[in-house]
Amino acid sequence: MAEHKILVFVDDLFFSAKIGEVIRQLGGKPVITANMEGIFERLEPDGPTAIVVDLGLMGADAVDIIAQLKKQSGTMDVPMMAFGRHTSPDVLAHASEAGCEQVMPRSDFVKRLPGFLKDSM
Numbered sequence: 001m002a003e004h005k006i007l008v009f010v011d012d013l014f015f016s017a018k019i020g021e022v023i024r025q026l027g028g029k030p031v032i033t034a035n036m037e038g039i040f041e042r043l044e045p046d047g048p049t050a051i052v053v054d055l056g057l058m059g060a061d062a063v064d065i066i067a068q069l070k071k072q073s074g075t076m077d078v079p080m081m082a083f084g085r086h087t088s089p090d091v092l093a094h095a096s097e098a099g100c101e102q103v104m105p106r107s108d109f110v111k112r113l114p115g116f117l118k119d120s121m
Helices: 013-025 039-043 062-071 089-097 106-120
Strands: 005-009 029-033 050-054 080-084 102-105
Touching: 005 013, 005 039, 013 029, 013 106, 029 039, 050 062, 050 106, 062 080, 062 089, 080 089, 080 106, 089 102, 102 106
Parallel strands: 005 029, 005 050, 050 080, 080 102
Antiparallel strands: none
16 A cells, blocks of 8 residues: 655644644655755655645745646646635735645634545545
8 A cells, every 4th residue: 555645845843743743643644844855855756645835934935836846747636735824815826826726724724634635645
């Protein structure tokens, strides 16, 4: 049986721990990073089962990461969920325009993450 790797772009240590715990509870393996550097090597031999992106990344352009992943053959069809501040509706809209299928405020993300992961695994 293939391992369900969930690629998570987040740089908030507290929130990454919470996301990672939800993933592990559902039988997945979190691959947590804050940028694209070396990410495909970390995912070998299989690609991710799902992708989660924090639109509030401090050291990287989250919308650009979404666009890059949607152009890569190994990730273009992988279900993706992004979350951000409800006070930044323009960033949420840009993430959707870049190809992210599910974009929502952070408060909705917390409630919807388990269902998204179950559907993706």
